Amino acid sequence: MEKVKYLILGGGPAGLTFANCLKRKGETSFLVLEKEEEAGGLCRSAVVDGSPFDIGGGHFLDVKRPKVNEFLFQFLPEQEWNLFRRDSRIDLGGMVVSHPLEANIWQMDLERQVTYLASIAKAGCNSGLPCPEKFTDWIFWKLGRRIAEDYMLPYNQKMFADELDTLGTYWLEKLPDVSFEDTLRSCLIHKPCGRQPGHASFYYPKHYGYGEIWRRMAQEISPCVRYHAEVSCLECDVRRVRTVSGDTYEADIIVTTIPWREFKSLTGMPEEMTNAIKELKHSAIETRYCGENLDTPAQWIYVPDLKVTWHRILVRHNFCPGSRGHWLETRQERTAMYPETKSAGGCESEHNENTCYYVSDYAYPLNTVGKPEIMEKLLGYCAARGIYGLGRWGEHAHHNSDVVVEKAMKLADQLCG
Numbered sequence: 001m002e003k004v005k006y007l008i009l010g011g012g013p014a015g016l017t018f019a020n021c022l023k024r025k026g027e028t029s030f031l032v033l034e035k036e037e038e039a040g041g042l043c044r045s046a047v048v049d050g051s052p053f054d055i056g057g058g059h060f061l062d063v064k065r066p067k068v069n070e071f072l073f074q075f076l077p078e079q080e081w082n083l084f085r086r087d088s089r090i091d092l093g094g095m096v097v098s099h100p101l102e103a104n105i106w107q108m109d110l111e112r113q114v115t116y117l118a119s120i121a122k123a124g125c126n127s128g129l130p131c132p133e134k135f136t137d138w139i140f141w142k143l144g145r146r147i148a149e150d151y152m153l154p155y156n157q158k159m160f161a162d163e164l165d166t167l168g169t170y171w172l173e174k175l176p177d178v179s180f181e182d183t184l185r186s187c188l189i190h191k192p193c194g195r196q197p198g199h200a201s202f203y204y205p206k207h208y209g210y211g212e213i214w215r216r217m218a219q220e221i222s223p224c225v226r227y228h229a230e231v232s233c234l235e236c237d238v239r240r241v242r243t244v245s246g247d248t249y250e251a252d253i254i255v256t257t258i259p260w261r262e263f264k265s266l267t268g269m270p271e272e273m274t275n276a277i278k279e280l281k282h283s284a285i286e287t288r289y290c291g292e293n294l295d296t297p298a299q300w301i302y303v304p305d306l307k308v309t310w311h312r313i314l315v316r317h318n319f320c321p322g323s324r325g326h327w328l329e330t331r332q333e334r335t336a337m338y339p340e341t342k343s344a345g346g347c348e349s350e351h352n353e354n355t356c357y358y359v360s361d362y363a364y365p366l367n368t369v370g371k372p373e374i375m376e377k378l379l380g381y382c383a384a385r386g387i388y389g390l391g392r393w394g395e396h397a398h399h400n401s402d403v404v405v406e407k408a409m410k411l412a413d414q415l416c417g
């Protein structure tokens with residue numbers, strides 16, 4: 001049995017940031033337990049065909065949190081990043097328009113513009129109907145039938161789940177907000193109007209994948225990280241953790257960034273709460289490398305067509321200097337549509353595009369209707385016992401890495417002064 005002051009479960013961006021903040025505050029009694037052989041979580045990168053491949057999907061650092069960027073640049077200095085203006089597009093079956101669709105209808109031919117505008121004009125939000133509680137209803141209410149059916153419904157189904165109806169609407173601040181007036185204005189002046197989506201400007205490392213920053217952060221605290229340490233049990237009442245290989249750890253404070261479903265045994269917690277954890281849903285993703293260059297200036301392209309296996313294409317040669325090829329992101333259930341099916345991830349050959357793919361079992365926490373209430377109770381109960389849920393999985397929230405870093409910095413300030 002090992003005892004530390006702070007035990008951190010998971011060595012992704014959340015766990016690594018929290019641990020590095022402790023170190024910078026002079027704390028020495030902390031340990032990170034990470035189940036994989038390297039840190040970085042969803043933000044890890046490999047080298048494929050001589051250039052970076054972000055194995056958990058294409059990752060970009062948003063510019064909009066200067067304090068976060070300042071912190072991250074201490075590990076990978078700003079001059080080692082390129083700064084981009086976002087160019088993302090939507091492939092509507094051969095007709096390609098910029099994202100977000102509702103701000104770029106002006107790029108379509110005149111007849112299509114009229115059809116799309118008429119459809120938005122009839123949407124519920126423009127005729128005074130109340131905002132619905134389910135995501136699918138919200139799409140029709142906000143954007144009208146045409147954008148719903150051609151883009152938002154199939155795209156979100158491809159990315160998140162076949163049962164889109166289980167998703168709520170409390171998380172939609174992540175989506176662009178373009179009013180009907182903004183859409184009309186953009187058609188008249190031939191320029192996008194309205195609140196643009198995140199990552200309007202973003203950083204990507206010049207010579208590495210996005211994983212480099214987390215690799216350096218892990219290096220900084222290397223004596224305090226245990227790899228191949230897969231946590232499976234948590235005893236809440238005594239703050240004790242056990243790994244699959246039988247090692248046991250106790251701590252004054254536990255910060256957990258791993259998915260709650262990873263705990264095969266959770267004791268010292270009401271049964272109602274352990275049952276609620278089973279209601280937390282997520283989706284898995286496969287990323288795949290293709291060596292072919294694409295004739296587009298975009299950094300990434302959304303593909304809503306249900307007949308196409310993948311939902312997003314990352315055009316590597318447009319953001320990794322000196323590289324070629326692109327990456328495909330596909331929800332794991334849909335990979336059966338590929339001609340050859342695979343059961344596990346890996347890279348059999350760095351050059352063979354048909355054998356280079358990775359699977360992340362936990363990619364998107366699903367924003368199901370009852371989730372906020374489950375998480376509020378769970379996090380409150382645990383915090384009262386010195387156990388803090390942090391990050392994408394600890395909070396089961398759709399946080400990007402900059403958000404996770406910000407939250408980890410704040411939690412370190414709160415717990416370690």
Ligand SMILES: Cc1cc2nc3c(=O)[nH]c(=O)nc-3n(C[C@H](O)[C@H](O)[C@H](O)COP(=O)(O)OP(=O)(O)OC[C@H]3O[C@@H](n4cnc5c(N)ncnc54)[C@H](O)[C@@H]3O)c2cc1C
Pocket residue numbers: 009010011012013014015033034035036039040041042043056057058059060061062229230231232257258259262285329362363364390391392393394399400401402404
């Ligand atoms: C397709 C895709 C694209 C994305 N694009 C962006 C983007 O462009 N920009 C951006 O900022 N963010 C992006 N994100 C979000 C980003 O990946 C997350 O914000 C970030 O990885 C969250 O960090 P985390 O530490 O909370 O979780 P994770 O990165 O998931 O880390 C969790 C860690 O816990 C470990 N772990 C899991 N189970 C156990 C266990 N039982 N025992 C021990 N350890 C365990 C994992 O191995 C992992 O290292 C994207 C995510 C996806 C899926």
